Amino acid sequence: MEKREFDLITMGEVMLRLSPPRHARITDSSVFEKHAGGAELNVAAGVAQMGLRSAVLTKIPRSSVSAFLRNRIRFMDVSDDFLLFDDDPDSRLGIYYYEGGAYPRKPSVVYDRQNSSVTSLQFEEIPESIFTAARMFHTTGITLALNPHLREVTIAAMRRFRDSGTKISFDVNYRANLWGEDEARETIKKILPLVDVLFVSEETSRRMFQKTGSMEEIMRSYAEEFGVKIVASTRRTVHSPRVHDFTSIVYDANEDCFHTEEPYMNIDVIDRIGSGDAFVAGTLFGLLKYADAEKAMQFGNAISSFKDTVPGDLLSTSYDEIASIIKAHRSTGPVSEMNR
Numbered sequence: 001m002e003k004r005e006f007d008l009i010t011m012g013e014v015m016l017r018l019s020p021p022r023h024a025r026i027t028d029s030s031v032f033e034k035h036a037g038g039a040e041l042n043v044a045a046g047v048a049q050m051g052l053r054s055a056v057l058t059k060i061p062r063s064s065v066s067a068f069l070r071n072r073i074r075f076m077d078v079s080d081d082f083l084l085f086d087d088d089p090d091s092r093l094g095i096y097y098y099e100g101g102a103y104p105r106k107p108s109v110v111y112d113r114q115n116s117s118v119t120s121l122q123f124e125e126i127p128e129s130i131f132t133a134a135r136m137f138h139t140t141g142i143t144l145a146l147n148p149h150l151r152e153v154t155i156a157a158m159r160r161f162r163d164s165g166t167k168i169s170f171d172v173n174y175r176a177n178l179w180g181e182d183e184a185r186e187t188i189k190k191i192l193p194l195v196d197v198l199f200v201s202e203e204t205s206r207r208m209f210q211k212t213g214s215m216e217e218i219m220r221s222y223a224e225e226f227g228v229k230i231v232a233s234t235r236r237t238v239h240s241p242r243v244h245d246f247t248s249i250v251y252d253a254n255e256d257c258f259h260t261e262e263p264y265m266n267i268d269v270i271d272r273i274g275s276g277d278a279f280v281a282g283t284l285f286g287l288l289k290y291a292d293a294e295k296a297m298q299f300g301n302a303i304s305s306f307k308d309t310v311p312g313d314l315l316s317t318s319y320d321e322i323a324s325i326i327k328a329h330r331s332t333g334p335v336s337e338m339n340r
Helices: 039-049 064-075 128-132 141-146 148-163 181-194 202-207 215-226 275-290 293-307 319-330
Strands: 006-011 015-019 033-037 054-061 083-086 095-099 108-112 134-140 167-171 197-199 230-240 243-252 257-260 264-268
Touching: 006 039, 006 275, 015 064, 033 039, 033 064, 039 054, 039 134, 039 141, 039 275, 054 064, 064 083, 128 148, 134 141, 134 148, 134 275, 141 148, 141 181, 148 167, 148 181, 167 181, 167 275, 181 215, 197 275, 202 215, 202 230, 215 230, 215 243, 230 275, 230 293, 243 275, 243 293, 257 293, 264 293, 275 293, 293 319
Parallel strands: 006 054, 006 134, 015 095, 054 083, 134 167, 167 197, 197 230
Antiparallel strands: 015 033, 095 108, 230 243, 243 257, 243 264
């Protein structure tokens, strides 16, 4: 592929997250900490933190709160070249409230995102230049689920990117509170032939896609049925809201090879939100930087595990830090306790 301005462009809703401090309850707290978030922004930010060039395509109201989001996008080294503004007097920003958990209380999320500005995005608003601007385009099932109009726009964009020679990455990211399994399954099966890199959980494969067999057989089936080149699935063991183990399995259809590794054990979870997107970011970084599925798996696992320890949705790290974590994880000898 010819050299392009961006390594990755993502498309989806950018949201404001409000959280009670220090694991307080939403019902009790009079103070909320604000963060920027949204699955596709989280992925763009993770790739940018690792040193590649990324941008996000979205639409937000023109307001002081949106200025906060724009500043956060820029701070994360993500380009705002394709950030569109909604000047409608009734425009609104998607918001969600997140309450952290502590055993036996589970974390919880409350959404307030109905009819947010991104759902009014018109295909004609998308700059023509975007379709030849990146090596890879990424979006998720969340964006497809927000409303039927945005679904049509997103699928049309996927086709235009694909026609321009851009690789397509898609995270199923099924959310039962946004759409039903039947609607999601029929919609996503239609767009899977466009997809080069697929992220899908074992639960979603078995329940929503109604697949059976071993996980390896299920992952291989996406390549055989739809022509997907890379299939990635996470494996998380939750001991409590604050203690997790994490690894993944990545299937490379070209080599007919599965890649996995020993889990990151007893992760000290500060904030789980965004860790799945961090896995996507790390995996895409490995594929874009090295074209290597095994390295993609290693970076995905390390970055996702690291994100669990960082407050907020967005990753805050660097290539050198993640590389040192991978080295320590793969070491068979003693490792240092502190960076100093």
